[in-house]
Amino acid sequence: MTQSIELEENPARAARFLAENKGIGLVIGREGLASFWLPAPTGGYVTFHHSPSVGTPSNTWCMGVYFVPAGGVIPARCYMRTTGYYSVVAGQAELVLEGKTQILEPGDSLYVERLNEHSFRNSGSGELELLWQTWYTGADVFIEECGIPRKAGEKQPGEIAFTPEQSSRWAEAKDWWAGPLASPNALHGINNSHATRRGEAFVVRREDGSSSWSPGEDMQGFITQKISPFNTAQQQFGIHWQYLHTGMQIPPHLHMRNEEMLFVMDGHGYAQFDDGEKVPIEQGSSVWVGRYVRHTMVAAPDTTMNIQFTITPPSLDVFFTDMGKPRKPGDPQADIFPIDESAFPALKQSWIPYEGQLD
Numbered sequence: 001m002t003q004s005i006e007l008e009e010n011p012a013r014a015a016r017f018l019a020e021n022k023g024i025g026l027v028i029g030r031e032g033l034a035s036f037w038l039p040a041p042t043g044g045y046v047t048f049h050h051s052p053s054v055g056t057p058s059n060t061w062c063m064g065v066y067f068v069p070a071g072g073v074i075p076a077r078c079y080m081r082t083t084g085y086y087s088v089v090a091g092q093a094e095l096v097l098e099g100k101t102q103i104l105e106p107g108d109s110l111y112v113e114r115l116n117e118h119s120f121r122n123s124g125s126g127e128l129e130l131l132w133q134t135w136y137t138g139a140d141v142f143i144e145e146c147g148i149p150r151k152a153g154e155k156q157p158g159e160i161a162f163t164p165e166q167s168s169r170w171a172e173a174k175d176w177w178a179g180p181l182a183s184p185n186a187l188h189g190i191n192n193s194h195a196t197r198r199g200e201a202f203v204v205r206r207e208d209g210s211s212s213w214s215p216g217e218d219m220q221g222f223i224t225q226k227i228s229p230f231n232t233a234q235q236q237f238g239i240h241w242q243y244l245h246t247g248m249q250i251p252p253h254l255h256m257r258n259e260e261m262l263f264v265m266d267g268h269g270y271a272q273f274d275d276g277e278k279v280p281i282e283q284g285s286s287v288w289v290g291r292y293v294r295h296t297m298v299a300a301p302d303t304t305m306n307i308q309f310t311i312t313p314p315s316l317d318v319f320f321t322d323m324g325k326p327r328k329p330g331d332p333q334a335d336i337f338p339i340d341e342s343a344f345p346a347l348k349q350s351w352i353p354y355e356g357q358l359d
């Protein structure tokens with residue numbers, strides 16, 4: 001216990017003491033770490049960026065991307081033990097949430113807790129890229145069982161022979177993580193008292209959320225809080241959106257208490273960890289960051305970059321608000337301003353600025 005008190009009071013010492021417990025940093029390309037062809041009515045394929053089955057070091061959540069051809073449908077499902085977050089990266093999705101149809105455009109998302117039926121259809125003319133995340137894991141195993149392994153870059157090899165079991169399982173989404181479809185009142189054989197324990201579900205539009213201009217000369221842009229303990233009942237994760245102007249960066253830092261995954265919604269640039277190597281990133285790349293891993297992400301001089309990042313447990317929401325200046329959608333870029341030092345108590349909870357140079 002003595003040691004843990006010291007660690008909290010002295011991050012620099014903590015970094016030395018906990019070197020052996022340090023996590024890893026990974027840049028994962030558009031093709032993910034594994035990929036599977038999907039049965040009808042979806043077609044197309046799915047990639048995994050993060051799950052226990054692809055070896056990323058966390059058993060608390062999964063992340064990947066659906067690539068759905070025009071007209072393809074991700075069948076209705078209704079989670080029993082899972083919370084989901086879906087974000088349109090490219091293309092257009094027609095969401096049906098508890099019978100209500102809504103169109104999602106790039107940057108729009110669905111937050112969906114247990115016992116809310118939802119389905120997606122690619123209602124655009126091109127491919128739909130739909131980022132998915134689930135807490136906790138298990139959906140990854142279900143998808144693997146329904147799909148057929150796909151090699152990175154492999155083009156669709158004509159007719160794919162799914163077994164009837166794979167097709168029916170995929171269409172009906174029967175598994176431990178997905179409950180019976182339709183409203184909780186229709187739960188088969190389950191006491192209707194469960195109906196009162198249905199979770200929340202709502203659409204988060206691209207500009208929705210509490211938004212703040214970022215301080216400093218190198219981080220010009222803004223951060224918007226999409227999901228946090230302030231707008232959901234869960235306390236497992238936070239999801240934020242960070243916009244970087246051309247050439248701007250998420251400054252080098254590390255997290256004492258969090259794991260983080262950042263996904264490039266658009267733009268390109270590079271990511272960098274402790275070893276200093278500049279690893280290219282582009283739309284569809286993700287960056288896994290374990291604890292005590294110094295990291296930065298930099299937008300190229302010729303492009304802005306939008307990054308959606310997930311952090312678990314959630315803890316940066318207060319910091320982002322305190323360090324920035326309030327922003328409304330459409331406001332002109334704020335003048336450069338220094339970080340508000342009153343934010344540092346919140347900062348200390350999670351974020352440790354890295355004082356050295358990575359270059």
Ligand SMILES: [Fe+2]
Nearest residue numbers: 253255260289
């Ligand atoms: Fe970070």
